[in-house]
Amino acid sequence: MNTSILVNSESENVTSFQSAIINGGFDTGSFTGWSTSGMSFVDKSELENIPSKGIYSALLLTGAAEDGELNVFSDSVIESFLSLPNGTLDALIGKDTIEGSAIQQTFAAKAGDRLSFDWNFFTNESISEDFNDFAFVTINGVAFKLSDTFSSLFSSSSNDFDTETGLNTFSYTVAEPGNLTLGFGVLDVGDTMIGSGLLIDNLKLESSISDSAITIM
Incomplete structure (x- = not known):
């Protein structure tokens, strides 16, 4: 599934941030260039079928009490970390969000630039309104849902989860030049017993001036 969005970026103090995504493929084997909160890991990639993008990806987890995995942060801490207004994540899913993990990075972008990334x-969790774990992306303090337990994309997972959406691509075009803060997160809804995860990889910022990507790997 491909998703595209047109967004604005902040126009002030552009030169205070790098002009490209740092470590967009996580191929340093670490979170170099990223800020993290909660259970965030760089692991061997599940997206090995994508040419020329390396072998690593980022994996964010909600934690699961059943597995003793509780090194995550509350929804309010995640909102503060991502500079989201209080209550943003509850409003995004329409239920009580509990805890999870997130990462983010700020960089400069030009009007017309296209940013894309792969996610899974x-x-x-089973399909449930009360326990509807979900994954999301934030762009300059605005949150967009990527998926939840009601996704029509789910199939059996070969990883340590029951189901997964499979690999999808999200992209958007920057409307105005300036700083762009990009964040990713995954959250438990309703309880802390059952875990979920979000895989992110292959982030690219493609210039509106040329066809070459300006991602630093």
């Missing part, structure tokens, strides 16, 4: 949402 995993979960052990």
Whole structure:
């Protein structure tokens, strides 16, 4: 599934941030260039079928009490980390969000630039409005849902989860030049017992002036 969005970026103090995504493929084997909160890992990629993008990807987890995995942060901490207004994540899913993990990075972008990334949402939850774990992306303090337990994309997972959406691509075009803060997160809804995860990889910022990507790997 491909998703595209047109967004604005902040126009002030552009030169205070790098002009490209740092470590967009996580191929340093670490979160170099990224800020993290909660259970965030760089692992060997599940997206090995994508040419010339390396072998690593980022994996964010909600944690699961059943597995003793509780090194995550509350929804309010995640909102603060991502500079989201209080209550944003509850409003995004329409239920009580509990805890999760997130990462983010700020960089400069030009009007017309196209940013894209690959994502895969995993979960052990069944379809449930009350326990509707979800994954999301934030762009300059605005949150967009990537997937939840009601996704029509789910199939059996070969990883440590019951189901996954499979690999999808999200992209958007920057409307105005300036700083762009990009964040990713995954959250438990309603309880902390059953875990979910979000895989992110292959982030690219493609210039509106040329066809070459300006991602630093």
